[in-house]
Amino acid sequence: MAAPLYRRIAQQIKEDISEGIWKEGEAIPTELHLSEQYQASRVTVRQAVKVLVEEGLLERIQGSGTYVKEQKIEHNIFELISFTEEMRKLDKQPVNRILDFQLIDPTDYIKRMLRLSDGEKVFFVRRQRLVDEIPYVLEETYLPVTMFPNLSYSIMTGSKYDYIEKEVGKKIKESFQEVIPVLPTPDIAEALTVDDSTPILKMQSYSIFIDGTVFEYSENYFKSDEYKFTLRAKRLQ
Incomplete structure (x- = not known):
């Protein structure tokens, strides 16, 4: 059984981070941009980002945006x-x-x-x-x-x-x-x-x-x- 789309998007973002496409400390693209990139709804993209925030790979900064978290x-x-x-x-x-x-x-x-x-x-x-x-x-x-x-x-x-x-x-x-x-x-x-x-x-x-x-x-x-x-x-x- 295939993983839900938001899980697959989260995995792709993880791979992009590990390959240095998304660098530590950088802001990630907007939900609109990501939904167009992955051909998914903004709700699905939001779920994928939420998973990565919970895993500690991304962090949300109030009033600023979502960033690739710098690892301690x-x-x-x-x-x-x-x-x-x-x-x-x-x-x-x-x-x-x-x-x-x-x-x-x-x-x-x-x-x-x-x-x-x-x-x-x-x-x-x-x-x-x-x-x-x-x-x-x-x-x-x-x-x-x-x-x-x-x-x-x-x-x-x-x-x-x-x-x-x-x-x-x-x-x-x-x-x-x-x-x-x-x-x-x-x-x-x-x-x-x-x-x-x-x-x-x-x-x-x-x-x-x-x-x-x-x-x-x-x-x-x-x-x-x-x-x-x-x-x-x-x-x-």
């Missing part, structure tokens, strides 16, 4: 993966732009998070994480100098975790994370190219090696229109 990056908080690894899995080529690279005396808070002794210094690195010249994440990370004495500006333009595991030879076990919505400070808003009244997602985290040594403390700021955080909860049997 889905970040699984139970998977410890670097930004570089995450983007490559999505066939995107990430770029790390260093905004600040310093050897500093840690604050009491950073000293406590990294379990440092008196007098120990840390590297402070601030990076824009970009894809196609669009900043997705702003990262501020602190790394103990005693663990990474050879850390350099050029190393941090690549994958931090690649450097730690492949060059330093340390095995990363896990990361402890807290995600909260915040309003960006003016400098963070500028780095992420968002308005300072736009909420963003802040992730505070510290990471440990297999032996339990804390090796990193980071604060990452994610654009909420580009990222969503997911988790899978299982009911106990």
Whole structure:
């Protein structure tokens, strides 16, 4: 039995989106145009569009029209993966732009998070994480100098975790994370190219090696229109 016409139209629109004929963020043609294109009534076209809105491929904006929805990056908080690894899995080529690279005396808070002794210094690195010249994440990370004495500006333009595991030879076990919505400070808003009244997602985290040594403390700021955080909860049997 053939699928209803509105379902077939919805499927054709899906294929057009996947092939890039209809691009993310673009307005779709009017109902009249679509009804002529698919030789269907406007009611049928409206049903097809409704299906795709419900599936999250299209979105209606009040007073403006219907658009191909820009898909957010889905970040699984139970998977410890670097930004570089995450983007490559999505066939995107990430770029790390260093905004600040310093050897500093840690604050009491950073000293406590990294379990440092008196007098120990840390590297402070601030990076824009970009894809196609669009900043997705702003990262501020602190790394103990005693663990990474050879850390350099050029190393941090690549994958931090690649450097730690492949060059330093340390095995990363896990990361402890807290995600909260915040309003960006003016400098963070500028780095992420968002308005300072736009909420963003802040992730505070510290990471440990297999032996339990804390090796990193980071604060990452994610654009909420580009990222969503997911988790899978299982009911106990």
